[in-house]
């Protein structure tokens with residue numbers, strides 16, 4: 001049995017090698033570009049400043065609107081508006097997400113005249129107690145999420161949302 005490589009086989013191997021190299025050389029930058037945002041490290045964990053002075057926070061929830069600047073969402077960078085309901089529990093500042101746990105509408109504090117000390121979701125009548133606990137018998141099946149909170153230079157700073165630790 002001969003182990004010689006025929007001219008035809010040699011040409012096939014050479015063409016496959018050169019062709020494979022050229023395809024991979026052309027494809028690698030495109031693959032890298034396509035998955036770059038996935039590989040980029042997350043900038044999570046930062047606290048975003050709000051205009052809310054910590055000293056002005058009372059036991060009654062107030063709506064705090066703030067902006068997350070230059071938030072990266074894969075290939076896009078944009079400013080994102082966010083909202084929290086902020087109140088004081090003793091010395092502790094609590095911030096709750098306004099996103100209803102039923103279908104994601106925005107809840108309002110005292111949004112329903114008949115339940116002035118609760119959050120109310122206008123979409124389907126969802127109700128939550130001040131600490132975010134969903135009122136049984138209304139559509140939401142879980143409590144409102146909570147924000148991480150820090151006070152820096154007298155201002156309330158908000159971090160990521162987390163499951164409610166108060167209920």
Ligand code: FES
Nearest residue numbers: 100102103121126
């Ligand atoms: S979305 Fe809030 S009750 Fe349905």
